[in-house]
Amino acid sequence: MATLYSTHCRSYSPLTPSPSSSSYSSYCSSSSSSSKLGHVAVSSSAPKRFLAAKLSVLSQNQNVARMQDGAVATAVTPIENDFPFKKLKGGLLSEPSTDECKDAVRFDINENESTVSITVVGASGDLAKKKIFPALFALYYEGCLPKHFTVYGYARSKMTDAELRTMVSKTLTCRIDKRENCGEKMEQFLERCFYHSGQYDSQENFAELDKKLKEHEGGKVSNRLFYLSIPPNVFIDAVRCASLSASAGNGWTRVIVEKPFGRDSESSAALTKGLKQYLDEDQIFRIDHYLGKELVENLSVLRFSNLIFEPLWSRQYIRNVQFIFSEDFGTEGRGGYFDNYGIIRDIMQNHLLQILALFAMETPVSLAAEDIRNEKVKVLRSMRPLEIENMVIGQYKSHTKGGVTYPAYTDDKTVPKGSLTPTFAAAALFIDNARWDGVPFLMKAGKALHNKKAEIRVQFRHVPGNLYNRNIGTDLDLATNELVIRVQPDEAIYLKINNKVPGLGMRLDRSNLNLHYAARYSKEIPDAYERLLLDAIEGERRLFIRSDELDAAWSLFTPVLKELEEKRIIPEYYPYGSRGPVGAHYLAARYKVRWGDVSVEQ
Numbered sequence: 128m129a130t131l132y133s134t135h136c137r138s139y140s141p142l143t144p145s146p147s148s149s150s151y152s153s154y155c156s157s158s159s160s161s162s163k164l165g166h167v168a169v170s171s172s173a174p175k176r177f178l179a180a181k182l183s184v185l186s187q188n189q190n191v192a193r194m195q196d197g198a199v200a201t202a203v204t205p206i207e208n209d210f211p212f213k214k215l216k217g218g219l220l221s222e223p224s225t226d227e228c229k230d231a232v233r234f235d236i237n238e239n240e241s242t243v244s245i246t247v248v249g250a251s252g253d254l255a256k257k258k259i260f261p262a263l264f265a266l267y268y269e270g271c272l273p274k275h276f277t278v279y280g281y282a283r284s285k286m287t288d289a290e291l292r293t294m295v296s297k298t299l300t301c302r303i304d305k306r307e308n309c310g311e312k313m314e315q316f317l318e319r320c321f322y323h324s325g326q327y328d329s330q331e332n333f334a335e336l337d338k339k340l341k342e343h344e345g346g347k348v349s350n351r352l353f354y355l356s357i358p359p360n361v362f363i364d365a366v367r368c369a370s371l372s373a374s375a376g377n378g379w380t381r382v383i384v385e386k387p388f389g390r391d392s393e394s395s396a397a398l399t400k401g402l403k404q405y406l407d408e409d410q411i412f413r414i415d416h417y418l419g420k421e422l423v424e425n426l427s428v429l430r431f432s433n434l435i436f437e438p439l440w441s442r443q444y445i446r447n448v449q450f451i452f453s454e455d456f457g458t459e460g461r462g463g464y465f466d467n468y469g470i471i472r473d474i475m476q477n478h479l480l481q482i483l484a485l486f487a488m489e490t491p492v493s494l495a496a497e498d499i500r501n502e503k504v505k506v507l508r509s510m511r512p513l514e515i516e517n518m519v520i521g522q523y524k525s526h527t528k529g530g531v532t533y534p535a536y537t538d539d540k541t542v543p544k545g546s547l548t549p550t551f552a553a554a555a556l557f558i559d560n561a562r563w564d565g566v567p568f569l570m571k572a573g574k575a576l577h578n579k580k581a582e583i584r585v586q587f588r589h590v591p592g593n594l595y596n597r598n599i600g601t602d603l604d605l606a607t608n609e610l611v612i613r614v615q616p617d618e619a620i621y622l623k624i625n626n627k628v629p630g631l632g633m634r635l636d637r638s639n640l641n642l643h644y645a646a647r648y649s650k651e652i653p654d655a656y657e658r659l660l661l662d663a664i665e666g667e668r669r670l671f672i673r674s675d676e677l678d679a680a681w682s683l684f685t686p687v688l689k690e691l692e693e694k695r696i697i698p699e700y701y702p703y704g705s706r707g708p709v710g711a712h713y714l715a716a717r718y719k720v721r722w723g724d725v726s727v728e729q
């Protein structure tokens with residue numbers, strides 16, 4: 128018998144019920160989305176293939192779990208010993224810690240027997256350098272990574288371990304609010320980073336990696352996470368080779384797959400089919416990093432834990448909902464990738480649609496991954512496929528401002544001349560269910576616009592028979608209550624209300640009830656990749672996309688994408704740095720909507 132992986136309890140908030148051994152399962156999330164176990168031991172005779180460590184609880188009291196392939200696992204650690212009390216010398220217990228992860232990892236007493244190896248496939252690339260290694264370091268700094276972990280970079284580029292460390296060290300940063308021992312921690316982290324050069328389609332090269340991983344694992348239970356940070360044309364090759372030559376022998380093996388998950392329904396289905404030749408669905412972690420953003424994660428908390436919002440969350444009170452994404456830079460350097468996808472596939476079909484599904488779903492049975500994903504998929508399947516009449520596309524053109532000339536999209540050397548690929552799109556979508564019948568869900572996404580922002584805007588209906596109409600004037604839109612969830616930058620949730628201007632008269636103005644994160648919380652907000660990587664290590668699938676969600680998402684967008692391409696629809700050209708095509712306003716106006724981000728006071 129050997130240890131598989133521990134149950135992790137990640138965060139402990141003052142709202143959480145006071146811990147006791149009997150209430151453990153109510154606040155402690157497990158390494159399996161559906162199991163609520165303490166530490167688990169599993170037969171090490173598991174077959175050498177990608178082994179799903181999905182545990183389903185047979186009996187919570189007996190602490191017995193069943194692995195997906197039928198192997199029985201039994202809990203060997205009494206759960207009373209577990210989180211969140213710090214054990215002090217002499218057996219005393221300290222106060223529960225509010226520090227994320229630290230206690231969970233520290234109190235995994237079986238972790239001496241288990242290891243986690245994280246292989247970043249495509250380690251020489253942009254995403255790995257920019258996001259993945261820094262996120263892993265942040266997790267290490269916070270004490271969230273297990274005791275025995277190793278990070279491997281894998282790519283075709285030739286590099287030594289030392290060169291990888293130099294490359295990685297350039298992008299590591301410490302949080303503004305936590306700089307203590309930062310340099311020291313970086314050194315320690317880098318010592319755990321290694322590199323193996325190999326082809327993505329070579330079983331032999333992955334077998335060499337396997338050999339190196341085994342040396343680090345030193346006979347302990349091996350759990351392996353592969354992060355596919357490579358272009359999609361080599362996804363299947365890499366999964367095949369990793370599966371056949373480098374999967375964990377006796378622990379779990381999981382694979383994080385980066386977008387794009389295909390470019391339409393057919394190619395996405397083919398990709399899923401290809402992945403499933405080598406992996407079970409619960410080993411596949413399709414990442415959408417917007418789901419890891421703090422305010423997206425908070426969306427359900429806001430709605431389901433505050434009485435004041437949920438009763439208003441329907442067609443009865445909500446006039447329209449807007450999902451807005453803008454960037455103030457173009458495709459700079461990524462034009463080659465982008466031209467094959469365009470903004471609809473790059474941002475709308477995934478990031479914005481995922482947020483929409485979370486926003487509009489019914490109350491899930493529980494916070495378990497499958498319960499949430501079931502509700503999301505229901506919303507997606509209740510939506511009308513997007514029609515070309517409900518869509519506007521644009522592309523940025525060159526613009527000179529203040530003596531500086533900004534390039535057109537097609538000036539990018541990696542973009543084919545005359546490309547019609549949209550860099551901007553606006554769309555009106557509808558959910559044909561009882562809650563949302565007739566409510567326009569508007570999306571707008573663009574590159575090379577005047578600002579960088581991602582937000583959700585909920586515009587409420589006008590107040591019937593408003594006593595104060597006289598004080599508001601004829602433009603009722605000006606008095607609309609609007610809830611704004613600013614995902615980035617400068618995270619905030621604010622509600623626009625009408626208020627009496629202090630004084631002897633009766634003049635109303637619009638004011639904000641404002642929850643400004645920087646003012647309210649001193650803690651730096653973790654990057655989305657940190658949350659998602661930690662979830663993948665813990666086996667938490669809630670924020671990853673299931674294959675049926677993906678199919679439903681593609682069904683909504685594939686017909687219109689095909690039509691745009693077949694008819695070679697010409698995008699509306701907008702100047703680099705502007706607010707985008709005017710067509711977006713006409714589209715909104717058709718549904719009696721004004722974009723919330725264009726008013727004077729936003």
Ligand SMILES: NC(=O)C1=CN([C@@H]2O[C@H](COP(=O)(O)OP(=O)(O)OC[C@H]3O[C@@H](n4cnc5c(N)ncnc54)[C@H](OP(=O)(O)O)[C@@H]3O)[C@@H](O)[C@H]2O)C=CC1
Binds near residue numbers: 254255359361387
């Ligand atoms: N960069 C970003 O901001 C984001 C990226 N993504 C996705 O993440 C993944 C990685 O992105 P990113 O790091 O930007 O990608 P890169 O283009 O930087 O590629 C990553 C690595 O893959 C290898 N590679 C590049 N092109 C090919 C090719 N044609 N055939 C085989 N190997 C190749 C290279 O490594 P070597 O030559 O050393 O093998 C490269 O360093 C992609 O799927 C992308 O869509 C998703 C969201 C944002």
Ligand SMILES: O=C1O[C@H](COP(=O)(O)O)[C@@H](O)[C@H](O)[C@H]1O
Binds near residue numbers: 581
């Ligand atoms: O997935 C993608 O997201 C980025 C924007 O991410 P953010 O976290 O910086 O907002 C976008 O630039 C890129 O085109 C897209 O592929």
